[in-house]
Amino acid sequence: MTLRTKTALILLAIVSTAAISMSHAQDKFRLKPGAKGKVCLTCHEAFKEKLKLPFIHTPVKAGDCSDCHNPHTSSSGKLLSENVSRICFSCHEGIVPAKARSTHKVVTEGNCVKCHDPHASKNRNNLLKAGNELCFGCHQRIAKEVAGNEFKHNPVEKGCLNCHNPHGSANTASLLKSDVPGICVACHKPDTPSFGKQHMGYPVAKSNCSSCHDPHGSVTRGILWGKPHQPVANKMCNQCHLDPSSPEALKTRKAGVDLCRGCHNEKMNEIMGRKRVHWPVVDKMSCQNCHNPHASRENNLLKEPQPALCGECHQDTIERLDRSAVKHKPAAEGKCTKCHMPHSSNNVSLLDNTSPINLCGACHDWQKHSTHPIGEKATDKRNRNLTMDCSSCHAPHGSEHKRFMWYDVKMELCVQCHEQYKR
């Protein structure tokens, strides 16, 4: 065979392979004529009923089952031709905006089927349930609050999608369609007399509405958050802010902690008089580090529930607690203030009691008749400047060992001090 013949044969082989591949791509399973859209239903008969539903996924409608499923074999469940978390994105690529500021967790996890039926549904967009019922399936706390609210927010009643994007929002937090206050003032026109009256004449058109109002409705008139700050509830904004006629009406009368001191002087003196202050109390943001000055859904106007709030700074402690196999109950329940004083304390770690034994004793009365020596007269054998207390053996937040001991009781704990028994 000459070189020219050999080259011609190789070229022919390449062209043939390419042609076969292309024809496979167009009809990769080479179904019999007329079989498309019918052959799968010969076995999957139940689908015939499903296809009578009003909203059918486009490939299903076209009978292209093999767009998503491989009829022969697959390494993904339900013979899907790609992993379930990625397959939808092969067609719906741009469903989440690039560099979205907020995304719906189920979407980023590829859990599209938590909301959509991939084949057909009686609801628009193949949704599993219609309207808010679908969202409330997961967002149960909001569902409960919305159901119990005396003062409803009309758009919520009509549907979550009035304000939220279900997949992701390019420029806004919380999947909102546009930023606050823009989304609010689209309905609540700030230039109307009633708006001005409701806000005591303060120029709040560019303020953060959700600082005072619960966008999902409330038990409080004016859909203020459930626990409003007393001056807000009494419409006494000028107690903290300059007069509404002032050029800088929204400016507070004093800065930081000095403003709060105006009413909470006694509390402030108590806080500032102790030996150890929680430093955020005296920093630039001061009280507002933890408290919302207008209204909150939490007690004491806290911005968030305790573990989330404390975890904003003490993330390491919360993460370590999450990893602990055995957790101290108050820590597990997120009740940080059960042991720690949030503003200041005379004790180390802002503990609520000078004696760790008495602190624990507030809940654990059995420790008073504990047999192991503890207290001021029982020196810790590991360290002559320490006496035995509960934290000599127990990690106060939690640990990997039984009864949240620092070490394994059988092999490590006791021999820390009683070295003669070390094996």
Place this chain on the structure above:
Amino acid sequence: MRSAMKQIMIASMILAAATGSHAAEPLKFRQMAPIYVDGKGAGMRQPESVACRGNALVVADTGNGRLLRYAIAGETWTPSGEIVLPQLPSPIRVDMNSKGEIFALDGSSRKIARVASTGEFLGYFAPTGDVQGKVVPRSLRVDRDDGVYLLDVSAARVLVLDPSGKILREVPFPKGYGFISDLAVDDGGNILLLDSVRKKVSKVAKNSPEAAPLGESLKEEAYFPAAIATDKQGTIFLVDQNGSGIVILGPDGSFRGRRLSMGWKDGFLRYPAQMCVTENGTAFIADRGNNRVDGFLITE
């Protein structure tokens, strides 16, 4: 000729390998005798700060509401006095100037007491000159020229003062900071700021008006770094309070390793609060949870 070239190449490779491994090797902490007591044998309680300058060591024995002085000689130390002042019931940060005067921040009043080397209260040290707004110091440092640096959390800034307290300049905290807990000043006059929440170090170059990030976030290397110190080589030490260890960074902020771990016995730490490093490379750590000051010789 070829043989000589080969020998030079091998020698170069060995040298390069040795230098490389040397650079990668983190510093070692060799344990010295810890300090448990004052001159009368009374134990420390929750010490939160240490300062070292020349041969002097000052300890803020916070839980006992006093300052303790020690004289350092090589690897040994001797108690040299106790200072108890009504103006300083809860000392939480200390530093010293070249005259041996002590600057001690009180946790209750959040004022800085200036104390003579003899123990006499010289008055409260507060910034003078054109200082805008309230000042609440969280930490302080005295540099080798006796300039004083205050970490003012109330106005989110560092105040740079001359030895008399007159304000020279102020530097705002870095943008997007979480909580700045401590500062250090290296021998070159650069200010280092420690963000305990973001777990980041920022550097204010000498005479620069602003702080710039130094290295990456140390989220993987530290739990809750609460204090920062440097040595004369510019090595940075972070006291990881909740991680009971010391994180070592190079002068450029690069991670160089982690030393020490949690425990009660000598050589271990338990919720350490702060540290200082002497000229000859001895580290003293205020080991708050262990009621003692630990001493370590830092070696390569």
